[in-house]
Amino acid sequence: MSVIALAAALLLMQQAAPENIDWDEAFGVEQVEADPVTGELPVDPYVVTNANAGADPFVSDRMAQAFGGQEGIRAIADRLVAINLADPRIAAIFESHDLVRLRRTLFEQFCYILAAGCDYTGRDMQDSHAALGIQKGDMNALVENLQRAMREADVPFAAQNRFLAKLAPMSPEIIDR
Numbered sequence: 001m002s003v004i005a006l007a008a009a010l011l012l013m014q015q016a017a018p019e020n021i022d023w024d025e026a027f028g029v030e031q032v033e034a035d036p037v038t039g040e041l042p043v044d045p046y047v048v049t050n051a052n053a054g055a056d057p058f059v060s061d062r063m064a065q066a067f068g069g070q071e072g073i074r075a076i077a078d079r080l081v082a083i084n085l086a087d088p089r090i091a092a093i094f095e096s097h098d099l100v101r102l103r104r105t106l107f108e109q110f111c112y113i114l115a116a117g118c119d120y121t122g123r124d125m126q127d128s129h130a131a132l133g134i135q136k137g138d139m140n141a142l143v144e145n146l147q148r149a150m151r152e153a154d155v156p157f158a159a160q161n162r163f164l165a166k167l168a169p170m171s172p173e174i175i176d177r
């Protein structure tokens, strides 16, 4: 094919391309819509149970008090998400995930474990973190950030450590090996 014929063919192909291609459909990209009330994106069905929280709750309400009740716990969970998003070590892992849902489920999980009067409705730790490729260093960064959020909220040091001791056994479910 001569150069001119090739150029003509290319020009024709360009012109022939319809303008209203649905690229999402062409590439099989699924459209998910946020719930108009909660702002959360849908997730695949799973069994809702407090067992998904990954730890038994404390028995007395002393830990809940040390964390400032539900209000204090919500502030700490929100702050943890904010610190993670601003942390260059792990921010990329959180980007493009449903942060509305993450804030809610993280609050519920903390509130349930701290016996502050919530049920946990999120997924279990293995399902939640599957395919995120989380490494031990990422886990250490998140724990540091949680310590910072608790310190900023004036949670007593002993209570911080008791809470971290509840979360520590979840590591094998979260870290990708």
Ligand code: HEM
Binding pocket: 090, 093, 094, 097, 098, 101, 102, 105, 106, 109, 121, 122, 123, 124, 128, 129, 132, 134, 138, 139, 140, 142, 167, 168, 170, 171, 174
């Ligand atoms: C003990 C440590 C951790 C706890 C207690 C925890 C807790 C949770 C909870 C409750 C959820 C939401 C579950 C749901 O949507 O149903 C979640 C999701 C998520 N976590 Fe963690 N997490 C931990 C460690 C980490 C680490 C180390 C990272 C990354 C550095 C991480 C990144 C994420 C991301 C990106 C999601 C959203 C997943 C999605 O949208 O599908 N988490 N985590």
